[in-house]
Amino acid sequence: MSTMGRSYLEKLNRYLEKLPDEERMDAVMEIQSHIAEGIANGQPESVILSRLGDPRKLAKAYRSEHMGGLKNVKSFKDVLNIIGFYCTTGLLSVMVIPVLATLAYGFGFCTILIILAGIIRTFGASWINMSIGPGMEVPTQYSMIYALVLGAFIGGIAWFSWVGLKKYLAFLSERYRRSLPGSQSAR
Incomplete structure (x- = not known):
């Protein structure tokens, strides 16, 4: 050589x-x-x-x-390592991955908080405000229903963001695997 x-x-x-x-x-x-x-x-x-x-x-x-994409994820640190790796792969990844990850984790956390607030308000916590708009306060007896509906909507955004993130990372992984010697497209 x-x-x-x-x-x-x-x-x-x-x-x-x-x-x-x-x-x-x-x-x-x-x-x-x-x-x-x-x-x-x-x-x-x-x-x-x-x-x-x-x-x-x-x-x-x-x-x-x-x-290996998201198949080997065992902890939040693994997710951060994978996101960090793919954020260094190109300009589009630097924008897409953080946005999807923030939406997935942020909205997921908000979903939990909304449902907890609905439960707590249902049992009499008057310091939690829930309103549909200006001057339209949700009655206490409907707090749980309102929290579940709003939580389902916000949770849906989190779930779709998570699915999109997984698909994007899998797509990038496959593109990199194809560039390895011995793969079908590398020959």
Whole structure:
């Protein structure tokens, strides 16, 4: 392997530093064997490296595969890590992901608060105000019904935002996976 090939692998290794050591080494070895196989089949190393593309983009593809979209989410920290990763993938992601995540989590939290306020107001907490508009106070006996209807509407926005976020992240993951060597569209 030439200096150009070793330099490519070093860059790839550096861009993969956030992966666990074993996965990082597997990825680098996979690309190294891909290059060696291509050279053995008579392809010029420069052609192989140009087909692999920018090592930074290839590293993002491996990191995306490691994260596996939202299937491996076990905690809120995992969600934040995935969102952080995809927010660095492009300008559209920097706008779409935070908006959808804010809507999903913010409106989800508001749904819980609205329903709790309806329950508390139903049992006599007069300090909780519920109104339909200016001068149109909701009677105390209808607080729970009002809270459930409003909570369902706000919860619906949260749910659709969450579904949209999952679909967008899955779409990005699939696009990155396609750029990995050995995938159907990378050949």
